[in-house]
Amino acid sequence: MRGKHKTDNNEHKQFIDNRSISSSKDEGLIESKQLQIVEGAYKLFLTKGFHPTSIREIAEACNMSMGQLYHYISSKDDVLYLVHKHFHKIMYDFLKTQKLEEYVSPVEKLINFIKANLYFVNQNKKLIQFISTETKYLQKDYLKDVLAMEKESTIGLYHQLLVEINKEIPIIADLEILASILAYLVAFLPMKGWTVNEDSLDDVNRCILDLVFRGLGQSVLQEAEKFLI
């Protein structure tokens, strides 16, 4: 009834169009208001979680009236989607700007990429935890969309790097699966960190890096040892 989830047939748009969520017509306004919503909502989500956060609280947090809020979303589920989308964007943007071109060795690139990812993940523990735990509450269409987004961004970057390494040093593994696993592994601390001493953040990161680079095989490790401090 409320035209959401209409996936755009326009082949240049691969993801769900924000305009299908909002009843507004001004696309620029939609974008800016939805950002305002995300910024208001995600802080609440991080502390309380999705379900315990009420739509009224969200409206307050982003300084909107209920009516205005619903002008730019069509249901509470949309907020969850918008937060996911935003998260994947900022994480992707962060990882993308890591100037990996500076490094010649693809292994060195991967090392620094993982380090960057670990850094980001530890700077955004709560957000990572939120995303990991509430993704399942996305509606079907949104879920598909978000998973596709993830695969094309973060996981995609891992995959590229693995492919690059594989050209020089063969990695005996399915690179797509490996990319997914690496992206998952890196989120260990926000997800399970509580079982680990808070102080040992560096130890954990080291442990993950070691596991990964040893795990990629003897030849990769030899190369990697040059760069692992």
Next chain:
Amino acid sequence: MRGKHKTDNNEHKQFIDNRSISSSKDEGLIESKQLQIVEGAYKLFLTKGFHPTSIREIAEACNMSMGQLYHYISSKDDVLYLVHKHFHKIMYDFLKTQKLEEYVSPVEKLINFIKANLYFVNQNKKLIQFISTETKYLQKDYLKDVLAMEKESTIGLYHQLLVEINKEIPIIADLEILASILAYLVAFLPMKGWTVNEDSLDDVNRCILDLVFRGLGQSVLQEAEKFLI
């Protein structure tokens, strides 16, 4: 406000006492009724998640009246706790009965332990996913309790095995952290499974095993290669 969270001062009891949750006095009855609750509730939780499941649905699912239900729990949160406790128990029980004594080599023990764990995890995808994503909604005291339980059971088993290996082949890593990471890694598929082809379950498991055993270092790998098919 309500009588929950009374941590038992009895130093021999390390976990929260069920009797502090129930207003009943017959401990056997409490146990059996709470099991009934868990069995009714967890199926709902797996499909709908914790918050979207209502206490009334739970009562129906476990064939209890509201009154009876509240006789054995003191709030909905208790159900979440009971399900967690139950999960850790069955997972621990499963892993415990893996007859690892049969194997002489500690590395072989670990291999088979991880395989068993992967098997369990894949047999209980939804449950694993539920536990991983809703743990954060446990109340503080319950959370502490559950994390302690986890550390003493699954993670504990990993730790023991690593210690055993370490006696023979030194592992350069904090074994506690490593144990946590391994336990986390094994849950990859249920958590991220959707991004991976259903058929490639074996590929994924293989990938994880390889990553781990290469990751434990050259010496462990050499030993492991004898047993990895």
Next chain:
Amino acid sequence: MRGKHKTDNNEHKQFIDNRSISSSKDEGLIESKQLQIVEGAYKLFLTKGFHPTSIREIAEACNMSMGQLYHYISSKDDVLYLVHKHFHKIMYDFLKTQKLEEYVSPVEKLINFIKANLYFVNQNKKLIQFISTETKYLQKDYLKDVLAMEKESTIGLYHQLLVEINKEIPIIADLEILASILAYLVAFLPMKGWTVNEDSLDDVNRCILDLVFRGLGQSVLQEAEKFLI
């Protein structure tokens, strides 16, 4: 989800079961509470109409909390249905008790039946008007149910009487259609009453009676003239 509209397969129950509307288990209680709801709601409906009456007003009018109200209905639509059902019951009960057995001539029976119906209709103008104008807002299943009810009660009684007459004096018309038309005609005043002077109620009734009995044909009229004052 909320099991309403489950038409009972039990062949003795032809109409929608009240228990499918309520989440209560005590059938006697359901009946009495639903009556309480109908009595609270219908007065509001008569003055304000269905949509302008809020569910909160209904709860107040029948001295129930919101929660209690929804224990005995599952949506506002149910109230509309209950009011319809109640209306058809009381109208049927009234018409049924008209002791038409006293009259020998079937034509006289019809005369007195119509008179009774006109009387009832004029005593319950607002109610008749409400029912006639809001029936269309019944949900599909409820609509079917209510129309069936009507056909079996009021219209059914008209039909029986026409059949009885027809045995003695042939009526050249489809008796089912005629029965429907008569039932409709009788509601003229509540429906259009506003266009007609209040005082002329008797004139209108006379006019309708005349129209009908002349309308049934010369032979019926001759018989009828004996009884029409």
Next chain:
Amino acid sequence: MRGKHKTDNNEHKQFIDNRSISSSKDEGLIESKQLQIVEGAYKLFLTKGFHPTSIREIAEACNMSMGQLYHYISSKDDVLYLVHKHFHKIMYDFLKTQKLEEYVSPVEKLINFIKANLYFVNQNKKLIQFISTETKYLQKDYLKDVLAMEKESTIGLYHQLLVEINKEIPIIADLEILASILAYLVAFLPMKGWTVNEDSLDDVNRCILDLVFRGLGQSVLQEAEKFLI
């Protein structure tokens, strides 16, 4: 509160002036825009009813912005009024153009008039039903206006014809009441048609015609029988 209900004191204008509804000054524009509104709105009303149709839907359906819409009406109620007015106009226009002058006998005129009315009514079932059921939601002043309109148009035409007949063949009845009843009777099918087999439209019409012409008395019937097929 808002500028509606200003009844015009100008004694030559008997109906509510459209300009009192609109804030525009160009009367031609008002007329054309209000027609646009009526045409957009009435389709929605026919399917959903008055209250369930939102003013936003109306704006969309008639391709107007909210602002423009409210330029030509001053509240949602106005739309209901405009639709009523429009309905009475088109029905009156249709009936007026029935070239009854062709017939010499006033009884034949009435026969053909009723047939035309039945035809119109069956062509516009949903509209008739809508008007009949939602008139009660007109605001007081509008209601008075609409009822006066009806009396002067459709009912008026019936009345004229009855008077004409009455000159030749006395009808023993209050002709005003009779006119109202006839106009009401003719709407039987849209209002109660659902209780009657869909196919039997012709039977129903026949039944109504018979009822009416027999109902007007023996002498009228004799005359009528010449023309009733």
Next chain:
DNA sequence: GATGAATGAGGCTTCATTCAT
């Protein structure tokens, strides 16, 4: 004159929990 974003009260419904029976 025209737009459509903004308002915020109020719509219907559900909920965890209690307590009279």
Next chain:
DNA sequence: AATGAATGAAGCCTCATTCAT
């Protein structure tokens, strides 16, 4: 000990209408 009816606050969402641009 057991029942399930009762509570009423709070849930999400929509609405007719206004007014800054």
